[in-house]
Amino acid sequence: VIKRLLSTSQKLNVTSNVTVIGGGLMGAGIAQVAAQAGQNVTLVDVNSDVLKKSEERITSSLMRVAKKLHKTNSSDVEAYVNRARSRLSTSTDPVEAVKRSDLVIEAIVENLDVKRKLFKDLDVAAPSHTLFASNTSSLSIKDIAQDVKRKDKFGGLHFFNPVPVMKLLEVIKTDETSPETVKAFEEWGKSIGKVTVICKDTLGFIVNRLLVPYMSEAVRMYERGDASFQDIDTAMKLGAGYPMGPFELSDFTGHDTGLYIQQIFHKKFPNDPLFKPIATVKKMVDEGKLGVKSGEGFYKYN
Ligand code: CAA
Numbered sequence: 001v002i003k004r005l006l007s008t009s010q011k012l013n014v015t016s017n018v019t020v021i022g023g024g025l026m027g028a029g030i031a032q033v034a035a036q037a038g039q040n041v042t043l044v045d046v047n048s049d050v051l052k053k054s055e056e057r058i059t060s061s062l063m064r065v066a067k068k069l070h071k072t073n074s075s076d077v078e079a080y081v082n083r084a085r086s087r088l089s090t091s092t093d094p095v096e097a098v099k100r101s102d103l104v105i106e107a108i109v110e111n112l113d114v115k116r117k118l119f120k121d122l123d124v125a126a127p128s129h130t131l132f133a134s135n136t137s138s139l140s141i142k143d144i145a146q147d148v149k150r151k152d153k154f155g156g157l158h159f160f161n162p163v164p165v166m167k168l169l170e171v172i173k174t175d176e177t178s179p180e181t182v183k184a185f186e187e188w189g190k191s192i193g194k195v196t197v198i199c200k201d202t203l204g205f206i207v208n209r210l211l212v213p214y215m216s217e218a219v220r221m222y223e224r225g226d227a228s229f230q231d232i233d234t235a236m237k238l239g240a241g242y243p244m245g246p247f248e249l250s251d252f253t254g255h256d257t258g259l260y261i262q263q264i265f266h267k268k269f270p271n272d273p274l275f276k277p278i279a280t281v282k283k284m285v286d287e288g289k290l291g292v293k294s295g296e297g298f299y300k301y302n
């Protein structure tokens, strides 16, 4: 699929071996959509229990996709799921996994030092043609790429949760990302069925630069006692047409990730009241209430 996408003039030998590093909420979704689109995918996480859970989530999500495509034809549904699953393997060793990779997408914890160290190691191990992308929500791509030599082949590929459903893919370019790499990212995004938009390497890119202040203001409104969180959710769904209210959405995103994002925004703009970290969110994270993934956030989940 991918080979066809890259014209010879681009001289990028990108084929269809994709490595996704970080097997959590986002990494599993990214691996799934790439495997669905016919690419060979290796999903990597340092934690093998995470990988087992992710494989289960991927299979059940593939079933939902397959049932939509093939309605009641159960043998076609099964064949679709098996085909995609057969293209997906897992590993706990990032360095080994990138050795035959054409594209590496990182979706590990939202921590600059950890991401930077990972890419430094991968830069040595991966073939020279391999493109590198981060799925960071709030960190600067340039900062993540600091210790990497292939800066022309490094950019952002920012997906949205749930990855199999959300159509958007933000392609982020730094000053050093080459036009060929941007083009390859756009083409790759299209090949997996996403609509791409391009953004410079600015804080929060497009969506999160607008969404994070909105979600933070919702929690501040709740902290002031202006309204219950349930009523704020109802108001935004029925009054503004959002599919989820801000509290449902923050439970869905994960409050640990949400807190990292708030802290990164605050560090960048320390004097902006919109980005002041929020006590309620910090308390929830300290109590292990991470949202849907831990079974409780603002709401409780089975
Ligand atoms: N895998 C496959 N299919 C899925 C799925 C999954 N994980 N989750 C939902 N679907 C499908 C369902 O099968 C269903 O398909 P049909 O309509 O064809 O039957 C469809 O999606 C709708 O799902 P549901 O009926 O279960 O539920 P819903 O209508 O409430 O939609 C939702 C669920 C798509 C999550 C919707 O509530 C929504 O869009 N929420 C907002 C999500 C959002 O804003 N995400 C972005 C967050 S910000 C971010 O991600 C960036 C960051 O850096 C933090």
Ligand code: NAD
Pocket: 021, 022, 023, 024, 025, 026, 027, 044, 045, 046, 047, 050, 094, 106, 107, 108, 109, 110, 111, 114, 118, 135, 136, 137, 138, 158, 159, 160, 161, 252, 253, 254, 257
């Ligand atoms: P998550 O906590 O669900 O998953 C992160 C995974 O990375 C964990 O399973 C962890 O074991 C693994 N990991 C940590 N360090 C690692 C390393 N060095 N090597 C390999 N694996 C490692 O987090 P998530 O919600 O999937 O977020 C991942 C990234 O995607 C973050 O950068 C986040 O900002 C971004 N993102 C999140 C969302 C969202 O809605 N949650 C949306 C878009 C982007």
